[in-house]
Amino acid sequence: MIRPSPRKALALALAATLCAAAPALSFAQAQPAPAASAAMQGSPSQLVLDNTQRVLKTIEARRAEFTKNRAALQSFVSGEFTTMFDRDYAARQVLGRHGRGAADADVKAFGDALADNLMRRYGSSLLDFNTRLQVRIKSETALPRGLGVKVSSELIRQGGEPIPVDYLLRRAGNGWRVFDVMVEGVSFVQTFRQQFDSELQRKSIAQVAQELRSGQISADADVGTGH
Numbered sequence: 001m002i003r004p005s006p007r008k009a010l011a012l013a014l015a016a017t018l019c020a021a022a023p024a025l026s027f028a029q030a031q032p033a034p035a036a037s038a039a040m041q042g043s044p045s046q047l048v049l050d051n052t053q054r055v056l057k058t059i060e061a062r063r064a065e066f067t068k069n070r071a072a073l074q075s076f077v078s079g080e081f082t083t084m085f086d087r088d089y090a091a092r093q094v095l096g097r098h099g100r101g102a103a104d105a106d107v108k109a110f111g112d113a114l115a116d117n118l119m120r121r122y123g124s125s126l127l128d129f130n131t132r133l134q135v136r137i138k139s140e141t142a143l144p145r146g147l148g149v150k151v152s153s154e155l156i157r158q159g160g161e162p163i164p165v166d167y168l169l170r171r172a173g174n175g176w177r178v179f180d181v182m183v184e185g186v187s188f189v190q191t192f193r194q195q196f197d198s199e200l201q202r203k204s205i206a207q208v209a210q211e212l213r214s215g216q217i218s219a220d221a222d223v224g225t226g227h
Helices: 006-017 034-040 044-061 063-068 070-084 087-099 104-128 188-202 205-214
Strands: 134-142 149-156 163-172 175-183
Touching: 044 063, 044 134, 044 149, 044 163, 063 070, 063 104, 070 104, 087 104, 087 175, 087 188, 087 205, 104 205, 175 188, 188 205
Parallel strands: none
Antiparallel strands: 134 149, 149 163, 163 175
């Protein structure tokens, strides 16, 4: 069976996590067994289950509009991504050793620039996917040192192998926010940490953020995937 390329899989993960912290809508979806469903109420697993289907259904319902009006698509993607992703924490993970002791303002600028760059580069890719997917939650496990939880899931396609997608979430206020996504074992954080390491050895965080925002450099989901 044909599996998606890492590039498409990472863009699909972006689609699947856009609404991870937004209120779920009442769409029909594959549900876990009653006992499991009761246990997951209000949990990161339920959040992933509900809102993965929500964003896929939204893209399908508004596909014609988004195809004609890319500004509307960009607005939708950016707004939901802002709600879903813990930008500052994820940015520190991407920066790695370069972020140690860095000013919060510089980290925030880098996180915002990276997110905006990703939206510009991969937002339109969301229209390329078959959104009639079923979501299956496999497990929810605690991360070491109380860092949060990992929700392991699969996106199930007709005629194709399931796509494994793992979400790493941490507490933020009264809810949960995603700080990393792994598709087929490929991590957003590790991918971009690898990509920007050489840039950050030569330039300040603020300079790299500015170049991301201006388009001089771009986030590349293919780095380190072998494709």
